[in-house]
Amino acid sequence: MTTAPSLFLHGRAEMSGATLFRDVALDVPGGGWTCLLGPSGIGKSTILKLFADLAEGVDFDGRIGATDGPLAGRVALMAQDDLLLPWLDVLGNVTLGARLRGDTPDPARALDVLDKVGLAGFEARRPSELSGGQRQRAALARTLMEDRPVVLLDEPFSALDARTRARMQELTAETLSGRTVLLVTHDPAEAARLGQKIIVMTETGLRDLPPPAGPVPRPVGDADTLRVQANLLEILRKDERCAPLTS
Ligand SMILES: Nc1ncnc2c1ncn2[C@@H]1O[C@H](COP(=O)(O)OP(=O)(O)OP(=O)(O)O)[C@@H](O)[C@H]1O
Secondary structure (H helix, E strand, O other), X not given: OOOOOOEEEEEEEEEOOEEEEEEEEEEEOOOOEEEEEOOOOOOHHHHHHHHOOOOOOEEEEEEEEEOOEOOOOOEEEEOOOOOOOOOXXXXXXXXXXXXXXXXXXXXXXXXXXXXXOOOOOOOOOOHHHXXXXXXXXXXXXXXXXXXXXXXXXXXXXXXXXXXXXXXXXXXXXXXXXXOEEEEEOOOHHHHHHHOOEEEEEEOOEEEEEOOOOOOOOOOOOOHHXXXXXXXXXXXXXXXXHHOOOOO
């Protein structure tokens, strides 16, 4: 893996003349986890797609990229929709990135990652033969297979039961250690566990919140983590348009 760069997105976005978001100033530190929260429809997924150069139909006016040069070829995106190809089995989906790049797929590594996400024995199934949570873990496995310095995760654990979610957070934090990770989540507990930078996006801008102390993933019962989780929930429940903003 090459060095994990810092990212920036400063600007506004429109689609068909309608504003998606305005005057966002987002800075994502390199080599760690940044968590982005905010109300539904505020533009979080659009930001991930802009970084991945997959924001079809979106007019972005501003500056976006990595501080050390072009981002192209250095980004893996796990979209909100799992985007598993229905005609491929799980193993085929998980090794798809390598085949699309013209690389030799590594089925042994893919089977190891599938084992780690709890899908050992599911490699020959089609996506239609999986539950929602299993599909999401297959998509996670595909993302973890990509050896990219920048990883964008759009609600990657949203379909998982609490126990599996905690385990997948730990696996993902361990696997992506040292990479630049931008995680979109609606879950304050998840942001408090994983965020080294925590940002709430509102209609009027971005608000940085101090993260808990300690390395990620933080223990679920850690007192500082629970305090930040509660604080985040309070902030998300309030009308953010009235809250003081830092940018
Ligand atoms: N293909 C599209 N055509 C038109 N509008 C779109 C399209 N995709 C997204 N939008 C609009 O762009 C805005 C931002 O959407 P986006 O998916 O980025 O929000 P989000 O914050 O990620 O929401 P959620 O938390 O519900 O996933 C929304 O108002 C949405 O309706």
